[in-house]
Amino acid sequence: MALFRCNKCGHLREVNNDYIGKSVKCPKCSHVAQIYETISFVEKLLEKYFVQRDEIQKLRQADIITEAEVIESESPPPSALNDINLFNTTALAEEKQIAPITDWFKGRKIKIEADLRQLDTTGFFDEVAVSLGNNYALLKDISEKIKRTQKKGYQNLSIPLSKRSQKETREIIEFCQNLYEYSFVAKYFYQKQEKLVRLALQTSPAIVQFFDGRWFEWYVFIKLTEFLRDKNLQISCARNISVLFANEDFHELDIFFLIDGRLPICIECKTGEFRTDIEKYRRLRTRIKLDKANFLLCVLGLSQEQAAGLSSMYDLTFVNEQSFLEYVEKLL
Known part of the structure; x- marks a missing residue:
């Protein structure tokens, strides 16, 4: 290799x-x-x-000790994630990694169950999600076309590139090649003369769910983990945790972070209709005893104006794919 x-x-x-x-x-x-x-x-x-x-x-x-080394020795201890490749690790999928989150909920008399497989990044869900999210303006139509085709039960689709610029064509071809390399599609062909990409889609439930919206959860999770790691913060993080209340009510949280053992942040990710769930999330925020500022509804494609308006109307904080990192930074 x-x-x-x-x-x-x-x-x-x-x-x-x-x-x-x-x-x-x-x-x-x-x-x-x-x-x-x-x-x-x-x-x-x-x-x-x-x-x-x-x-x-x-x-x-020579026993050389420079002033810079002395300053460095006085700096705060690095995050445990500093030496980890976040895109290829099982370190996040360990019980000890999510233990602070478990204890945080236990202090509120709430039981949680975490599927540690959702934190294993040795697969390629995270890479494809970041590739898609970082260039969503260009790749949105392709992602949506794959999603629609899978929902209809079809397996083949074509992507015309004749009206695309050379730069856009290169980036789309590279994205589709990566989908094939990482087995997110079963077959990939590029017909150069016709400027047409042909894909044979995977029918695996995990891949179907990925394009149906799970990719956005992966994107937000990895980008925020990387962001906090680079700020040298101690974090505990979890995805898709099941929350069981004392009366046996059951809910699922998309993303949860506990930063430096003191700052909890819950993020629910939406790629489609979200309005019917606003009240559900408001009640959930109240039940897990989180302040409005710490419970985020991250909606793909929501404008900044809409996010600000909805945040003022409801006891939830609305952000989008472009603003969630900036918002979290203000909480630190």
């Missing part, structure tokens, strides 16, 4: 040897990077490692 490593965000992934020497966009941040043959890549990496090791040994022998 060959290796793809993004020089900008550090994303690392094994790919087929057929891609050696080619430059492709990172599925995480869209930065263009080259694919390397594994052995030569490792040899160069080891060469750099030994050079740096020798330099470190010389510094230790």
Whole structure:
């Protein structure tokens, strides 16, 4: 297998040897990077490692302590997620990781059950979700077309590109190629003369659910986890947790974060109709004893004006895919 490593965000992934020497966009941040043959890549990496090791040994022998090192030693401890590739880890899917959230609910006499598989990012749901969400303006029509086709029970669709710019065509083709590489579609063909992409869709329930809206949950979850990690904050996070109240009422929460053990944030994600659920979420917020500011309804495509207006009307905080990170930052 060959290796793809993004020089900008550090994303690392094994790919087929057929891609050696080619430059492709990172599925995480869209930065263009080259694919390397594994052995030569490792040899160069080891060469750099030994050079740096020798330099470190010389510094230790000379007992050099700079002012910068002293300042660094006084900085707060790093987040436990700093050394983790969020796009390829099982570290989030451990009981100890969600234990603070479990204790938080227990303090409110609420029992929760968490499916830890929803926090396992060794699959490709997170990569595709971020790729789609980061370029949603362009890829929206394709995502919706896949969703509609799957709902109708059909398996084949075509995507005409003749009216697209060269840049848009490249990005759409790359997205569809990634869907095929990650097995989100069963077949992929690009008819260059006709400028037509043909896809054979997967019928797996997990893939159908992904395009039906689960992708947005993955997008919000990964983007917020990455955002908080980069701010060096201690976090506990969970997805799709089941909440059981004392009277045996049952509810599910899309996303829940506990930041530095003190700041809870609950996010419900909506890609379609949400108005009929407003009262349900208001009651749920009250029952889990969260302030309005900490219970977010993140609605895909909601305008900033609509979000502000709805937030003033209801005891919920409305945000969209472009504003949720900025809003959370104000809470920190």
